[in-house]
Amino acid sequence: MTEPLKQTPLHAMHVGAGAKMGGFAGYDMPLFYPLGVMKEHLHTRTSAGLFDISHMMHVEIGGLDAAACISRLCPYEAAEQPLGSCKYTFFLNDRAGIIDDLIVTNLGADRYLLVCNAGCAEKDEAHIRAVAKDFAVEVSVVPRAFLALQGPLAETVLTNQGIDVASMAFMTGGEPQEGWFVSRTGYTGEDGFEIGLPEDEVVEFAKALVADARVEWIGLGARDSLRLEAGLSLYGNDLDEDTTPHEAGLIWAIAKELRHDGGFIGAEALSKAIEQGRKRMRIGLVPEGRPVRGGADLVNEAGAAVGKVTSGGFGPTLEGPMALAMVDIAAADAPIFADIRGKRIAMTRTKVPFVAHIYKK
Structure with a gap:
C-alpha cells in the first residue's frame, strides 16, 4: 500500500x-x-x-566530540570550521560514493547543524546515529x-x-x-x-x-x-552513491591535504580513485534547438555510448536549453550527441554555471 x-x-x-x-x-x-x-x-x-x-531535515550534533564526529561523517576538519560559517560537504560511503550532499553550520559551544536533503532523510539519520555511537555526542532531529x-x-x-x-x-x-x-x-x-x-x-x-x-x-x-x-547538482539526478565527488566535479569541497590522508568514511577509496584518475566526469552541455531531459543517452559520432544526461531543461534566464551530464573522460572533448528515440541532437560542451552566481561575499 x-x-x-x-x-x-x-x-x-x-x-x-x-x-x-x-x-x-x-x-x-x-x-x-x-x-x-x-x-x-x-x-x-x-x-x-x-x-x-520544510521537507528538508535539520539534525543537530552536540557534545564534546561533536567536531570529531562531523569529521568522521564528512570530509573536512570541523574543528577548524569558523564559528557561524556554513560548509558544503558530503556523507560518503566506503567506496567514496555520495550518500548525500549537505550543509553544516558551526553554531558554537560544540554544536553543529546539518541540513540534509528530504529524499535522503531516513538513510541520513540512520547513518549519522550509527557513526555517532562511537563519539560523546547527542544527535537530535530538529522539527x-x-x-x-x-x-x-x-x-x-x-x-x-x-x-x-x-x-x-x-x-x-x-x-x-x-x-x-x-x-x-x-x-x-x-x-x-x-x-x-x-x-x-x-x-x-x-x-x-x-x-x-x-x-x-x-x-x-x-x-x-x-x-x-546555476550548475548546482541535484541529489538523485546528478549525485548518488555510485558517484564520487571527484567524478561529480565537487572535489573543490575537500581540502587538498585530506584527499590523500583523511580520517573520514570513504577516505581510502577516494584517495585511490584520485590516484587512478577519473574514468568519467560531469560536464555542462548546451543542446541544439530543444531541451534534452535527464536520463537521455549520449553517444559519439560513431554512435557508441559515452554517457547520460543527468539533468536537463530550459533556462528562462539563459533563454535556451541546458543540461548536466556524466560522460566518459575520453569523450568529453569530442562531439557528443543525445540519442532521443533514434534521433540525434548535437550537444555542445560549455562551462558551468550557465548563468553566473550572484553571492554577497
Missing part, C-alpha cells in the same frame, strides 16, 4: 494560493503557482522568490519549518521584517532568536537566505513575507530551472 504524502506546515497556504501540488520526496509540494514556472523563475532573478523547503527567500531584494525584504541580515556574508549562519536559524545560503545562484523557525510560527511569518509586493511564491518547477542554470 502506498504511503500517503506528508504535508509541510504551509500546505494549506499553498493550496489557498492556487498552487499545483505534486509528490516530491514523500511530501505533497507546490510544483508551480498561477504565475507559472517561467515568470516564477524570472521573478526570483529580479526580485525575491519564496520557497517552502522546524524551513523557508528560502532568494533573489536580489531578499536582504531588503528580510530587513524590513526585523531580521538583521545585512552584515551576513554568503555561507554564514546563526540563530537570531530562540528556535530560529538563518543562513545566507540557497539553491538558485542568487543572493538569498534560508530561514528555519518553529512550525507554529511559520504561517504568520510567511503571510508577512508574501504581503510584500516584491515577494512571490515559487514552486519546485522554477526551483529546478534556477538551480540548473
